[in-house]
Every structure is written in C-alpha cells, then in structure tokens.
Amino acid sequence: xxxxxxxxxxxxxxxxxxxxxxxxxxxxxxxxxxxxxxxxxxxxxxxxxxxxxxxxxxxxxxxxxxxxxxxxxxxxxxxxxxxxxxxxxxxxxxxxxxxxxxxxxxxxxxxxxxxxxxxxxxxxxxxxxxxxxxxxxxxxxxxxxxxxxxxxxxxxxxxxxxxxxxxxxxxxxxxxxxxxxxxxxxxxxxxxxxxxxxxxxxxxxxxxxxxxxxxxxxxxxxxxxxxxxxxxxxxxxxxxxxxxxxxxxxxxxxxxxxxxxxxxxxxxxxxxxxxxxxxxxxxxxxxxxxxxxxxxxxxxxxxxxxxxxxxxxxxxxxxxxxxxxxxxxxxxxxxxxxxxxxxxxxxxxxxxxxxxxxxxxxxxxxxxxxxxxxxxxxxxxxxxxxxxxxxxxxxxxxxxxxxxxxxxxxxxxxxxxxxxxxxxxxxxxxxxxxxxxxxxxxxxxxxxxxxxxxxxxxxxxxxxxxxxxxxxxxxxxxxxxxxxxxxxxxxxxxxxxxxxxxxxxxxxxxxxxxxxxxxxxxxxxxxxxxxxxxxxxxxxxxxxxxxxxxxxxxxxxxxxxxxxxxxxxxxxxxxxxxxxxxxxxxxxxxxxxxxxxxxxx
Ligand code: ADP
Ligand code: ZN
Numbered sequence: 219x220x221x222x223x224x225x226x227x228x229x230x231x232x233x234x235x236x237x238x239x240x241x242x243x244x245x246x247x248x249x250x251x252x253x254x255x256x257x258x259x260x261x262x263x264x265x266x267x268x269x270x271x272x273x274x275x276x277x278x279x280x281x282x283x284x285x286x287x288x289x290x291x292x293x294x295x296x297x298x299x300x301x302x303x304x305x306x307x308x309x310x311x312x313x314x315x316x317x318x319x320x321x322x323x324x325x326x327x328x329x330x331x332x333x334x335x336x337x338x339x340x341x342x343x344x345x346x347x348x349x350x351x352x353x354x355x356x357x358x359x360x361x362x363x364x365x366x367x368x369x370x371x372x373x374x375x376x377x378x379x380x381x382x383x384x385x386x387x388x389x390x391x392x393x394x395x396x397x398x399x400x401x402x403x404x405x406x407x408x409x410x411x412x413x414x415x416x417x418x419x420x421x422x423x424x425x426x427x428x429x430x431x432x433x434x435x436x437x438x439x440x441x442x443x444x445x446x447x448x449x450x451x452x453x454x455x456x457x458x459x460x461x462x463x464x465x466x467x468x469x470x471x472x473x474x475x476x477x478x479x480x481x482x483x484x485x486x487x488x489x490x491x492x493x494x495x496x497x498x499x500x501x502x503x504x505x506x507x508x509x510x511x512x513x514x515x516x517x518x519x520x521x522x523x524x525x526x527x528x529x530x531x532x533x534x535x536x537x538x539x540x541x542x543x544x545x546x547x548x549x550x551x552x553x554x555x556x557x558x559x560x561x562x563x564x565x566x567x568x569x570x571x572x573x574x575x576x577x578x579x580x581x582x583x584x585x586x587x588x589x590x591x592x593x594x595x596x597x598x599x600x601x602x603x604x605x606x607x608x609x610x611x612x613x614x615x616x617x618x619x620x621x622x623x624x625x626x627x628x629x630x631x632x633x634x635x636x637x638x639x640x641x642x643x644x645x646x647x648x649x650x651x652x653x654x655x656x657x658x659x660x661x662x663x664x665x666x667x668x669x670x671x672x673x674x675x676x677x678x679x680x681x682x683x684x685x686x687x688x689x690x691x692x693x694x695x696x697x698x699x700x701x702x703x704x705x706x707x708x709x710x711x712x713x714x715x716x717x718x719x720x721x722x723x724x725x726x727x728x729x730x731x732x733x734x735x736x737x738x739x740x741x742x743x744x745x746x747x748x749x750x751x752x753x754x755x756x757x758x759x760x761x762x763x764x765x766x767x768x769x770x771x772x773x774x775x776x777x778x779x780x781x782x783x784x785x786x787x788x789x790x791x792x793x794x795x796x797x798x799x800x801x802x803x804x805x806x807x808x809x810x811x812x813x814x815x816x817x818x819x
Contacts, residue, residue, distance in 0.1 A: 354387070
C-alpha cells in the first residue's frame with residue numbers, strides 16, 4: 219500500500235501537505251469520519267483523493283454539480299488516476315461500463331450526483347463493490363437555510379446506515395456555526411473529527427471604492443491597468459445591467475460575456491464553457507453564476523453592486539485566486555446602492571424576525587464598506603475569527619483613508635431632513651443645503667427654512683457622501699414606497715442634538731487615477747520584470763494541449779506550475795519533475811513539450 223505522502227509527491231507533484239490535510243488523511247486512513255471546513259482554494263480535494271488512492275477499493279465522491287464533477291475527473295485522469303463519474307450526461311451504455319469498472323475494482327475514484335447515488339440500483343451496486351470511503355463535497359447543501367440547499371443531500375444519511383463501517387468525509391467552504399451543526403446532525407457525523415481552518419484568503423486583496431457615478435469607467439480602468447488579458451468575474455444585480463455591462467466592456471475591447479438566468483440554457487452553457495476553456499474571458503453575471511466554478515486562475519472578482527450580506531460578499535469574492543496567486547476583490551458602490559438595498563429591505567414582505575436578520579446582515583455589509591480600518595480584520599471578525607494585526611493587503615491598509623470630524627455637517631444634513639418634513643430624497647436635500655432656489659423648493663417654501671443655504675462649505679458630491687454614510691450607518695431611514703425619501707431614525711438623535719461626535723471617511727476626489735497608478739500592481743499574475751514572451755509561449759503550449767483533449771487549460775497545468783517553470787527554467791526532465799504540480803504522469807505526458815518551449819525561449 220502506497221503511503222499518502224508518496225502519493226502526494228508522485229501523483230500530484232507536491233512536496234508537502236498543507237495543514238490540516240495530513241491529519242484529515244490520517245483520520246480516514248484509520249477508518250474514522252471527518253468534517254472539513256476549509257476556505258475555497260484551501261486544498262480540500264486532496265483530503266479525500268489521497269486516502270481514496272491509499273486505501274483499497276474505490277472512493278465514492280458525492281458532488282452536486284455536473285460541471286464540477288467533469289472537471290475534477292478530467293484533472294484526475296491527467297494525473298494518471300483512474301477516475302470516472304456517474305451522472306445524467308452519460309448514455310446508458312456508458313453508465314453500465316462505469317458500473318462494471320466499479321465492480322471490477324478498476325476505479326480509484328467515482329464521482330456521483332446525489333440523486334443518482336440514492337437510487338436503489340446504485341445503492342445495490344455499492345453493496346457489491348469494494349469501497350474505500352465516501353466523500354460528501356459541498357456538504358453545506360444539506361442545510362435548509364443556506365442558499366444552495368439540495369433536498370437529496372438530506373437522504374445522504376442513508377450512507378451511514380447502510381455502510382456503517384466505511385469512513386465518511388464531509389467538506390465545505392461554508393464556515394458558520396449553524397450550518398456546521400446542521401451538517402453534523404443531518405449526515406450523522408456526531409463522531410467525526412472536525413477540522414476547521416482559518417478562513418482567511420491572504421492572496422485576495424480587498425478593495426471597496428466609493429463610486430458615485432463613473433463606476434463602469436473605474437471598472438474598465440481597473441481591468442486595463444491591473445488585469446489586462448486575465449480572467450475575471452463582474453457581478454451585477456440585474457439581468458439588464460449584466461447585458462449592458464457585457465456589451466459595453468466588449469465595445470471597449472475587453473472579451474466579456476454575459477451570464478444570467480434569463481439567457482437560453484445553450485447560451486449560458488456556451489459562455490460558461492468559453493470562460494473555463496479560454497484564457498482572459500471576463501464573465502459579467504448575476505449571482506446565478508459561480509457556484510461550482512472551480513477555475514483556479516480567476517484573477518479578479520468585481521462587484522458593480524453591493525452584495526446583500528457579508529456572507530455573500532465573502533463567498534462571491536472567494537471565487538478569485540483559488541490557485542493561491544495574487545488576486546483582487548474589487549467593488550464599487552455609491553449612494554444609490556445604499557438607497558436601493560435599504561428600500562428593498564424596508565419593502566420586504568418577510569416576517570419581522572426574518573427582516574431583522576436581513577437588516578442586521580445588510581448593516582454589517584455597509585459597515586464593511588464604510589470602515590476606515592483593515593477590511594480583512596473586519597471580514598474575519600464577522601465570522602468569529604480574530605486577526606491580530608492589520609493585513610497590509612486591503613485598500614484601507616494600503617492607502618489609509620483620512621477621516622474628518624463631520625459632526626456639524628451631519629447635524630446640518632439631519633436637520634435639513636427634519637425641517638423639510640422627512641419625505642425628500644438626497645438630491646432635493648442637497649439643493650436646499652446649497653441654497654439652490656428652484657420652483658419646487660419655492661413652492662414648498664423650503665427657501666424660507668433655517669437650513670436653506672447653510673451648506674455652502676461643501677460641494678454637492680461631498681454632501682451626497684455625507685448622506686450616504688448617514689444612511690449606511692442607519693442614522694437615516696429610507697421610505698418604503700421607493701421614492702428615496704429619507705426620515706430620521708431613533709439612533710440619530712444624539713448626533714442631531716450635537717451630543718455625539720461623528721467621524722466620517724474623507725472621500726477621495728480628483729486624485730483618484732494617480733492614486734491607482736501608485737498603488738502596487740501585485741494583482742497581476744506575473745511579477746514585474748518577468749519574461750512575458752516565455753509566459754505567453756508556455757500558455758500557448760498549454761492551450762494547444764488542452765484543445766487537443768477538449769479540457770480546460772488549468773487541467774493540464776496550473777498557472778503556478780507555469781510560473782515555477784519560468785523561474786526555474788528546468789533543462790532536464792528530472793529538474794522539471796521537481797516543480798510543484800508535476801507528478802509522474804504529467805511529466806511523462808508533457809515534460810518534453812514544455813522543455814522544448816523553455817529551450818527555445
Ligand atoms: P478547494 O477544493 O479547497 O477549493 P482545491 O482542492 O481545489 O481547493 O485546491 C486548491 C489549490 O491548491 C489547487 O491548485 C491544488 O492543486 C493546490 N494544493 C492543494 N494541496 C496542496 C499541497 N499540499 N501543496 C501544494 N498545492 C496544493
Ligand atoms: Zn487590511
């Protein structure tokens with residue numbers, strides 16, 4: 219029997235286990251159950267793939283998404299592993315063949331869709347087969363409260379009853395305590411060893427820009443300056459905005475494709491497959507896109523709208539940089555986002571308890587946007603994980619925002635809401651503060667009130683910023699009718715009466731573009747001074763091989779492996795075989811091809 223570490227090296231081409239992979243693997247090797255909570259990109263797959271190879275029999279992997287399954291199987295076959303899947307894309311004859319392979323113990327790993335696994339025929343088949351372990355991937359799908367709920371997952375408790383002696387491992391990147399408890403209870407994992415990793419994604423740089431107007435232009439500038447030719451995802455709230463943004467980016471020379479539930483299935487599939495198989499595609503999408511996308515080299519995730527919660531933000535941004543190389547989570551948000559979300563919340567039909575939870579979640583998200591200290595500390599803190607020192611890899615760490623004592627201005631802004639009768643929107647209020655006397659203001663006699671024209675020391679943009687932050691902090695409430703009218707909240711009283719100071723972040727104004735220029739461009743995969751020609755040649759070879767076999771390029775080699783080639787410039791197969799991500803099978807299949815590319819560079 220081959221030892222796990224030997225398998226890690228010879229099959230996957232990696233030197234060392236990452237913590238806690240080795241402990242998880244030992245647990246399964248000892249025949250015990252495990253629950254693994256690890257962030258995206260943490261290295262969950264090896265936790266079950268290696269013990270499946272090291273133990274006798276086949277590892278059965280339950281996976282909810284067909285595309286993901288196919289990708290993983292393709293990647294395993296590249297590494298020389300006997301892997302197969304059973305799902306609805308197979309013809310009857312193909313499925314029968316896979317079943318035969320299982321019975322003859324010819325498979326190391328078999329991926330199965332949950333509904334397939336649970337039908338009587340498959341369960342009977344499994345009774346006759348030699349099984350190494352059960353792995354339940356994306357185990358949070360068992361949670362009825364989560365957004366990925368799969369009813370079939372609940373039935374997976376049967377596995378424990380029918381196969382009590384076979385070790386099981388459940389894995390998820392969803393961290394919160396209630397979900398964890400639900401997984402344990404529903405899958406009967408009370409005796410499992412639980413492994414909880416840090417949920418920090420140190421390679422992701424968080425950046426949240428104040429974007430009142432011009433968000434799209436800022437996005438374009440961001441892509442051009444930091445991610446030219448690289449793959450990314452741009453999230454928008456509505457289908458219409460997805461379509462518009464994709465068309466607009468394309469017109470600016472960025473290869474962008476739309477993805478949302480309103481497109482015909484064939485177009486969605488086509489766009490998704492291009493995103494996976496080509497390099498440098500930008501997917502503009504609603505949140506319908508993302509789950510099960512395990513493309514490792516998504517270099518940025520951009521939000522043109524505010525996510526509804528910190529959980530959603532963490533999950534969506536987490537799709538960047540699975541390969542551990544530098545990646546960006548970029549967001550632009552402004553006054554209108556805050557108003558829209560506050561309105562949606564106010565108008566929600568949910569019961570009071572639900573509303574309070576949603577409200578609390580949105581507050582936390584807005585707090586993250588407006589904060590002036592390290593975003594990563596706040597993000598991890600939200601999930602109950604303390605980070606001792608500021609991260610140095612988020613916008614507030616890299617360019618600490620200035621704050622200013624806005625107490626007097628907040629008083630003026632709040633007082634203006636009060637004097638005008640708590641029913642007008644920001645544009646009107648700002649006009650009153652600036653003393654702009656138009657017909658509507660005169661008709662309402664608001665040119666006669668005490669707050670008329672008292673705001674001349676700030677311009678309209680700055681006042682909008684003040685209002686945005688007041689709304690974000692819950693000092694002002696948005697009307698339910700959807701006209702954007704503002705009213706005072708209870709918590710604004712001390713500020714309004716001048717009893718409590720209010721410090722706000724200073725908005726960056728015209729200096730913006732020079733600022734972005736100066737900030738280090740480590741979002742890019744290639745370090746400065748790297749040989750771009752060799753990089754392109756290596757990627758071209760990888761693409762050629764991938765196309766020949768109809769698999770995504772990263773299934774051949776990850777970017778990190780190509781980068782290691784650039785750095786080491788191996789001259790022999792032995793030297794090539796020492797690079798991370800090159801196991802025996804891949805060395806044999808592709809080593810010589812890539813040596814040639816390096817040799818000619
Ligand atoms: P997850 O499923 O947790 O999102 P993956 O299993 O896809 O993560 O692994 C993420 C990346 O880390 C992959 O590129 C994988 O090859 C790499 N990786 C995993 N374990 C190791 C290791 N021990 N050494 C080096 N790279 C690893
Ligand atoms: Zn930070």
